[in-house]
Amino acid sequence: MASLSGDGSVINLSKIQIGIEEKIMVKRVLDSGMLAQGRRVKEFEEKFAKLCGTKYAIAVNSGTAAIHCALYAIGIKKDDEVITIPFTFVATANPILMQGGKIVFVDVDEKTFNIDPKQIESKITNRTKAIIAVNLYGQPANYKALRTIANKYNLKIVEDACQSHMAEYDGKMSGNLGNIGCFSFYATKNLCCGEGGMITTNNAEWAEQCKRFRHHGQSEKTKYEYHDLGYNYRMTDLTASIGLIQLERLPLLTNRRIINAGTLTEGLKDVKGVTPPYQMIGTKHVFHQYTLKCKDRDKVQESLKEHDIQSGIYYPKPLHLHPFFKGKDGDFPVSERLAKEVLSIPVHPSLTDKDLKLIIEAVKK
Numbered sequence: 001m002a003s004l005s006g007d008g009s010v011i012n013l014s015k016i017q018i019g020i021e022e023k024i025m026v027k028r029v030l031d032s033g034m035l036a037q038g039r040r041v042k043e044f045e046e047k048f049a050k051l052c053g054t055k056y057a058i059a060v061n062s063g064t065a066a067i068h069c070a071l072y073a074i075g076i077k078k079d080d081e082v083i084t085i086p087f088t089f090v091a092t093a094n095p096i097l098m099q100g101g102k103i104v105f106v107d108v109d110e111k112t113f114n115i116d117p118k119q120i121e122s123k124i125t126n127r128t129k130a131i132i133a134v135n136l137y138g139q140p141a142n143y144k145a146l147r148t149i150a151n152k153y154n155l156k157i158v159e160d161a162c163q164s165h166m167a168e169y170d171g172k173m174s175g176n177l178g179n180i181g182c183f184s185f186y187a188t189k190n191l192c193c194g195e196g197g198m199i200t201t202n203n204a205e206w207a208e209q210c211k212r213f214r215h216h217g218q219s220e221k222t223k224y225e226y227h228d229l230g231y232n233y234r235m236t237d238l239t240a241s242i243g244l245i246q247l248e249r250l251p252l253l254t255n256r257r258i259i260n261a262g263t264l265t266e267g268l269k270d271v272k273g274v275t276p277p278y279q280m281i282g283t284k285h286v287f288h289q290y291t292l293k294c295k296d297r298d299k300v301q302e303s304l305k306e307h308d309i310q311s312g313i314y315y316p317k318p319l320h321l322h323p324f325f326k327g328k329d330g331d332f333p334v335s336e337r338l339a340k341e342v343l344s345i346p347v348h349p350s351l352t353d354k355d356l357k358l359i360i361e362a363v364k365k
């Protein structure tokens, strides 16, 4: 296939940003002989809490584990209802089931791809306990509206911040926008440890509960005293040592993503048939994904492919249409339509100006 760049190289949809510093840190941990959760994890937690502006941060081994811990901590139990969106990664919703709760889907807003606050109240019952708001693609949801509803009905807001490291809403950092925040450090996320996760909160009791839950229900102070059901969700010092370096890189890498997104939007804003991402006033969008809405997605994707540019569809099918989640066609029309239109194109920090030009040209064709 002919490549515009002419050198046969592919422009990847994501690229891990690991340097010599991470390698040195990992080697240091290996040489120390202390591989499991230890002082590196503690240091990572302290620095991450500082970044988010929360009192506490608790490290775990995935974003899924973070959401599970958060739901446990806020007290989600059997038959409790938790509201979230069907247009997300499955790991937003599965932890509700892990706690024996019931998933109640609410459709997303057409422009922001995030939960539509106007549709929430009609789904609230006397069993509703929480809303999991997803900051999809790196843009915070509408927390002002969410807080109003949460206060009125005494609900907790769980922030699925797995795609929104360093995003902001009204000057406040992601992780500190609801009552408890959940991050992922999976390989393709804005902060990458391979696997990993973090819970952020200002609630001391919840922080203790998360620590117990990740450690077989043991308090970290009294070993072999089991207070409740728990799991092994601990992060290793190896992971944390990568995370600590990644944390230092994050501001610069995030800015790079935002600049790249600006270049793409400038180049694509007048192109017929594609709609660049909408940015809500008062939010800092960190562009985990740069996602277009396309009238004819197949065509755009085909053109990108011809120019050796990767693209991705997040997500090709809303959760409720998977038989496991027992929904049906027409239940959430906005999510269903978006699933047919969205296309994520490269925005990662390693893109060159030439790459960005090629991407814009390929979409235009």
Ligand SMILES: *Cc1c(COP(=O)(O)O)cnc(C)c1O
Binding pocket: 062, 063, 064, 065, 088, 089, 091, 092, 134, 160, 162, 163, 183, 184, 185, 186, 195, 196, 197
């Ligand atoms: C990545 C992701 C998760 C899960 O994180 P893992 O670390 O892969 O377990 C949850 N929700 C969203 C929106 C994500 O993008």
